[in-house]
Amino acid sequence: MAPTHYTVVTIGSAGDLFPFIALALGLRARGHRVSFLAPEQHGPWVRAAGLPFTGLPVDEAVLHDPDLWHPTRGFGVVWRATRPAMARIVPFVEGLPADERCVLLVHPLALPEADLCRAVHPGVKIAAAYLAPANLMTVHDPLMIGPWRVPAWVPLAARRAFWRWVGRRFIDPVALADVNAARAAHALQPVPSLMDWIATVPDLSLTLFPDWFAPTQPDWPQPLVRGDFPLFDPNADTTLSADLQAFLHAGPPPLVFTHGTGNAQAAAYFRHARAAAQQLGRRAVFLTPHRDQVPADLPGTMLWQDYVPLRTLLPHAAALIHHGGIGTTAEALRAGTPQLVVPLAHDQFDNGARVTALGVGGSLPAARLNERRLVRALGGLLAAPGLDERTRDVAGRFQPGTGIDRMCDALTSRSRSPDVLPSPRLP
Structure with missing residues (x-):
């Protein structure tokens, strides 16, 4: 059987980049073809790791936007800044050989475009890699809303209602029109709410952090593979100046x-x-x-x-x-x-x-x-x-390599069995 082609997509700073490089190197070591899509300024790090690199456009003016680090307005800044880069994913996948088995390993903000790839490359599988616990919505404790901890006595029903309000107030007004316009261009159904839908997109979800740092919550997406911190140092042999x-x-x-x-x-x-x-x-x-x-x-x-x-x-x-x-x-x-x-x-x-x-x-x-x-x-x-x-x-809880091996094993075993995980459907 021919090796699977893993297309790795991430955005953000070096902290977002390095864990994806670690995973990409683990997949390549297993004999698979790997492509890497990331912001253009990260090219030197990715190429130095020996990975084929496709640069994505970056608007560096976003670094000076005063709302970038705002607790509620920051999402809108990041979303708008990353859409031109994410728009490159679909044509990249569309250009792959039609009979090539492909898995997209993506940052969560790339999931809307990854889902579009199902329309241009039938059979593509999608794995979402969550860098931090807060990237996975939950109603269970510990629950932080920005700097505030939600008291344990707040009922789950109230927490669910709160998240629905957050989606309607802060997420959907920023992102939903973009998502549904892109879906309409591919003759796909619109989605009613980004937060309710986006967790259903992946065929497999990975946590790039261990359970001792954040235990698995009952409402996290399934199937879910728990990893470790896939720490990658591009300058491991660098000495101090x-x-x-x-x-x-x-x-x-x-x-x-x-x-x-x-x-x-x-x-x-x-x-x-x-x-x-x-x-x-x-x-x-x-x-x-x-x-x-x-x-x-x-x-x-x-x-x-x-x-x-x-x-x-x-x-x-x-x-x-x-x-x-x-x-x-x-x-x-x-x-x-x-x-x-x-x-x-x-x-x-x-x-x-x-x-x-x-x-x-x-x-x-x-x-x-x-x-x-x-x-x-x-x-x-x-x-x-x-x-x-x-x-x-x-x-002492860090066990080098074990998390990477576990996640790469899960990715490769899932990709060999196309019937194991059918593509999700809209609710």
Whole structure:
């Protein structure tokens, strides 16, 4: 039997990209053909991994949109920014040989276009890879709505009604017209609500996080394969720069501050970070590719770096203070590094709550961030009894490679049996 062609599609920052590269490499190692579609700026990383790359258009102006990190308006910014890229999926799949067995392994925001591919390449299978627990809607605890935790006593019926309201108020007005216009162009039925429909699209769903971080919920899509954090480091052999090595050797472990490679609006964050580190008498490293976001007058106890692999840096850090992206969160968990999550939007609040529940960090919403609160949060975190034992325990839960093997095995076994999972139908 000929190998299956896996078409991997993702969007977003490096944190979104790297887990998909890890999966793609696992599939290629099993002898399958793999194509990789991702934002154009990620081409060097994908090509360096030896994967065939198709660049997708990127509107970099989105990085400066003030609503990008807004808890409710952020979805609309991301949706509109990614539609030109997602529109490239259907013609790519349509151009594949008609008799080629194909599986689409996609970011959840690519699911509407992946479903359209069924009309142009009959028999195509779709696997959705969920990077973070908050990407999977649930009515069960723990349930975070942005920075707010829903109390356990709120009935499930009320929670379902709330999610329906969220869909009608914030999701459908942004996305539904685009989705149904594309479906009409392929003579497909319209969908009444994006949130109700999108989870029915995949033939298989994968979690790119382990069950010890987020247990399976009864209302998550099925069939579901639980993975692990598929951490991928494109610069695994990179050594620290001479400047950074000298800085690390010159004093005690520093605090490491970052707010994500894709955040070009972090000037206030780094300003508060500088002030808090000084007040605490701590050395600090600031990580961002946007040098203008970091105060220009850094003292000798502080250092700016545009990029350092966290896997290499975190063993030298006293704590990591970051935005709560799932990739950054996982790297700190693996390194056994205490972390303070300063979430802005999207899945970051939920990730911060889970770090707190594990006892290896805390969370301080970015909307409430100031020097005083940051000093208090960091002081409390670093002085917490038993912190070292808890971070070591969590780091010991990582089992390199097992999650990738489990997910790749599930993908390959499903793709060999086209009758195992019939394509979903509209309700």
